[in-house]
Amino acid sequence: MKLVPDTQRRTSAELDERFNMFTGDRAAKRSAFWVMLTLSALIAVSGVVADSTATVIGAMIVAPLSTPILGVGLGITTGRASLIGRSLLMVALGAALVVVLGAVVVQIVPNPTDVLTNSQVLGRTSPTLMDLTAALATGLVGAIAAARRDVGDVLPGVAIAISLVPPLAVVGVCLGSGAPALAAGAAVLFASNVLAMIITASVVFVAAGYAVEVEAPAGGSRGRAYTVLAAALVAVAIPMVVNSLSSVWAGQIATAAQQWLEDVPGAQVTDVSWQGHTATVAVLGPEELPPISALEESVDALVPWHPRLLVVHTVGSRISAE
DSSP, X not given: OOSSOGGGBOOHHHHHHHHOTTSSSHHHHHHHHHHHHHHHHHHHHHHHXXXXXXXXXXXXXXXXXXXXXXXXXXXXXHTOHHHHHHHHHHHHHHXXXXXXXXXXXXXXXXXXXXXXXXXXHHTTSSOOHHHHHHHHHHHHHHHHHHHBTTXXXXXXXXXXXXXXXXXXXXXXXXXXXXXXXXXXXXXXXXXXXXXXXXXXXHHHHHHTTOTTTSOOSOHHHHXXXXXXXXXXHHHHHHHHXXXXXXXXXXXXXXXXXXXXXXXXXXXXXXXXXXXXXXXXXXXXXXXXXXOHHHHXXXXXXXXXXXXXXXXXXXXXXXXXXX
């Protein structure tokens, strides 16, 4: 089974017309790109600030940022350095536009720091390896749909937009709210998604035979591009690995903390979170708790780099109606 059957395969000229924004009717292509990107950015930022999933989905539908990203993959496949450079420039300028709009719009929010705790922000500031897996699959969807005539454009367009404009909107909102650490997390998510899409697009386009149709000006340039992409992907994957491990450790610490409290009637762990090298355990229970040293020993045994432990203790109990 071929990913791109010969009977449904688009020609190189068709791909170039779709993803090369510097050929054909260039003015119309660029006009459509900037207008739709600006509107999608405003919609995405509004959805993030309002914590509205439905609004963010609206931004996903109209976002055009995938076009120059797939243009980079096409440039790598066909060995055209000019297409690679110009497409990367469009991606960078487009990303900057979304970030700036996010930082500006959040200034009109009465309490911008409250935005940092909503689900749209929290879900995009601590990317894990599962996010990278989703990005790779998304890139394959976009590249296969681009190369095949019988696959519609709407579904892959939505899938690609999910991984692009909303994280950038979160970067802008976090920067505008004075939270650069959270902005960095969302930026890692965006960067990993872009790299994953470029790599998967290049692989699909090469497998579909586009590389042999155009004579590359320098045979080694494509190999160097792949090396740079692989190194960049490894670099952004490192914090994602750390976040994945942190999630695992948080669950283990929660279990250890609950065992630490097992002899305290009514006491329970309400949350475990990470902030740099500090693990924060939120506990709800009576005034007297067991010595924290016992929990510290358990945490040191679980986490190899021995993090600082902080216990936030709320005195009281939960009451539930029968």
